[in-house]
Amino acid sequence: MIWLLCAPASFAQPKPGLLSSLAATEAPRPASTIIPARDSTSASSRIYFDVLTLSSPRARGSAAFKGSPLGRLVFRLSGAALLPQHSANVRMLCTGERTGCAYSYSWCRFEPGAPKTRGHHAVLRGKGRNAVGRSDSLISDDKSLSRCERPLVGGGAYYGVELDSDDAATDTVLAVPVRGAGKGTSRLSFLTGLAGAPEATRRRLLLDQAVIGVADGGETAEAMHALLAGLRERKAVAVSSCGELFENGSTSAIRCMFVPAPEEDLPDDVPPAS
Numbered sequence: 001m002i003w004l005l006c007a008p009a010s011f012a013q014p015k016p017g018l019l020s021s022l023a024a025t026e027a028p029r030p031a032s033t034i035i036p037a038r039d040s041t042s043a044s045s046r047i048y049f050d051v052l053t054l055s056s057p058r059a060r061g062s063a064a065f066k067g068s069p070l071g072r073l074v075f076r077l078s079g080a081a082l083l084p085q086h087s088a089n090v091r092m093l094c095t096g097e098r099t100g101c102a103y104s105y106s107w108c109r110f111e112p113g114a115p116k117t118r119g120h121h122a123v124l125r126g127k128g129r130n131a132v133g134r135s136d137s138l139i140s141d142d143k144s145l146s147r148c149e150r151p152l153v154g155g156g157a158y159y160g161v162e163l164d165s166d167d168a169a170t171d172t173v174l175a176v177p178v179r180g181a182g183k184g185t186s187r188l189s190f191l192t193g194l195a196g197a198p199e200a201t202r203r204r205l206l207l208d209q210a211v212i213g214v215a216d217g218g219e220t221a222e223a224m225h226a227l228l229a230g231l232r233e234r235k236a237v238a239v240s241s242c243g244e245l246f247e248n249g250s251t252s253a254i255r256c257m258f259v260p261a262p263e264e265d266l267p268d269d270v271p272p273a274s
Contacts, residue, residue, distance in 0.1 A: 041088040043080045046216055046245045049073040049094070049105065049124075051227050054236040070230060070237065071223025073190065074245060075174040075213030079160040082148040083141045085132055086176050087212045092131035093186055094242040094253070101256035103129040103186065109238045112231045113189070117204050120193040122227055124239065126186025138184025141210070145178060148210075153199040158206035161214060163194060165202065171195035172224055174213035175206070192224045 052067040080087040096104045105126055113121025129135040149157045159178055163170045172192040177183050191205050192215075215221065230237040243253020 041077060041080050041084070041091045043076075043078050045077040045080060045087075045091055047075055047077065047091055047094045047213070048242060048245045048251070049239045050241045051110075051223055051237060052240045053230050054109075054238055056236070067238070067240070069240070070226040071219055073220050073223050073227075074216045075220070076216040077213045079148075079210070079212040083144055083160050083176075083210050083212050085139050085141045086178075086210060089130050089132040089139050089186070090174075090176070090188065090212065091244060093126060095244050096254040096256075097252070098131045099129070099135065101254060103127045103131065103135060104254070104256055105186075105188075105239050105242045106254075106256040107238055107240070109236060110190075110227060110231060114204075117201075118232070119228065120191060120197075120201070120205055122190040122224075122231060124188040124190065125182070126188065128185055130184075130186060139176075140184055141178070145210070150206075152203045152207060154203045156203065156207045158209050158211065160209075160211035163206075163211065165194070165199075166196060168195045170214055172215035172220055173211045174215075175209040175211045177208060178210045179208035190224065190227070192221070192228070 050072050051070040053070060055066045077087045077091060092098050093103060093105055096106075103126070105124060108124055108126055111123045111125065112118045113123055130137065130139055132139055145159050148159050148162075150159065150162055151157050158175075160175070161170070161173070163173065171194050172190075173194065175189040175191055177187060177189065181187075189209055191209075194202060194205065197205075215224075227237055241253060241255060243251045245251055
């Protein structure tokens with residue numbers, strides 16, 4: 001059995017109801033600790049993913065921290081009102097406020113998208129468990145999907161935030177699958193190059209995806225470019241830390257200190273986040 005130990009990251013003026021209990025704890029918590037939280041996800045919520053290239057594909061423990069930083073991806077959860085369950089799930093998997101490090105995106109590795117979308121698409125599967133409801137239950141916003149369906153040229157649709165094909169502000173987005181592989185799980189799609197792209201490319205990227213977040217800040221475009229370049233070079237690219245980013249620059253997150261080897265499973269005694 002492997003334990004992932006989590007220590008709270010330092011942050012100023014924590015948002016009420018988020019991680020106040022965690023911030024007051026000096027000793028690291030085991031990954032099986034569930035941190036109670038009141039969901040505060042809104043369209044103004046911002047989440048971040050710090051990305052790095054691992055020192056080697058099998059890096060673990062302290063060796064993983066010797067990788068090369070590639071930058072920070074920041075997304076505003078503009079689709080929170082349209083897809084509340086999916087948005088809340090992703091935010092809380094980033095902050096770890098209910099599940100600790102056990103199901104966090106920290107130290108999860110990115111994968112390239114499908115062959116025809118690899119220049120625009122990176123996938124983060126997460127650890128297959130959720131923070132909303134029971135950890136082994138699928139996330140669903142089915143009642144909301146019909147109200148935010150966006151038809152695509154050539155057939156089919158995407159959902160969530162409406163994207164203007166000519167608006168550079170929506171060139172890079174964060175999406176979750178609502179049909180097919182990964183539906184209702186922790187899987188994320190990082191999509192870029194949407195502004196001005198041919199309709200066929202937009203359809204390949206967006207079909208059956210629900211857009212929950214839009215890139216916030218120029219650093220995201222640079223980090224996304226570096227991330228995709230690393231994947232093209234077949235490097236091991238991972239999330240070194242993630243969390244919620246507030247307007248005053250403070251963050252709400254936990255720092256996961258130990259990393260299991262890629263082939264190892266999560267602890268089998270971590271209780272569901274019910």
